[in-house]
Amino acid sequence: MKEFILHRKDIPGGKAILFMKTDGTASARLYWYDDDESTVYLDSLSVDAECRHQHLGTKLQEVRELLGAQLGAKQAMLFVDKGSWMHDWYVRRGYRDYMTHDYPNYMWMVKDISVPKKSERVSAEELLRSKMRQVTAILSEPIPGAELILVYACVDEDGQECLFLRSPIRNMEKGEWDLDYSTLTGSIDPALLIYRLKRGTIEDVLGITRIWEESPINIHDRNLNICKELLTVSYLNS
Secondary structure, X not given: OOOEEEEEEEEOOEEEEEEEEOOOOEEEEEEEEOOEEEEEEEEEEEEOHHHOOOOHHXXXXXXXXXXXXXXXXXXXXXXXXXXXXXXXXXXXXXXXEEXXXXXXXXXXXXXXXXXXXXXXXXXXXXXXXXXXXHHHHHHXXXXXXXXXXXXXXXXXXXXXXXXXXXXXXXXXXXXXXXXXXXXXXXXXXXXXXXXXXXOOHHHHHHOOOOOOOOOOEEOOOXXXXXXXXXXXXXXXXX
């Protein structure tokens, strides 16, 4: 069962992503402006009192910073009541005071997210970072004569969701999607072209459901960013 759901929406001058626990007990938002890709903004972090001390706030904070960094932002900004315990919590997480906010007693805080401290990484998060670096490198590599659209999302017969960086084919014997190895060229390891996703990730990110009998979803726009969102949401719900 999915732990978190995600909702993307346009906001004036930019875009936002809302993360929410399926039972509604924790939520947070990430947003950015189209004319400034260097900064993402974090707000609306909320965890019900009876659900605290379960690391939900920390997990939501980590995944928002991670996604912001992978979307190309150099820093994350948020504002908080300087006299509250939340201010100290953000300080412990690497944020520093930046400038006063228009709200009385509130302060903008900032954190460099371009090169996270190694001590703040966890093994699952580092694995995700590694996957994202692989995806970035593969999608950035020119492929002479290749089709323009190289990103596909699909579902195996058993419900396993997959992300392919090349056009997949249906393996009826195995009941799963696979690469068409006869079309592969170059030195890229085929294992780097397939990524397993947590069930429900495709619907969360793309707003589309898929089953085994249906063709893969051909992701047309913002291939790299959508790949990163799929991998991030899959991690969040792991």
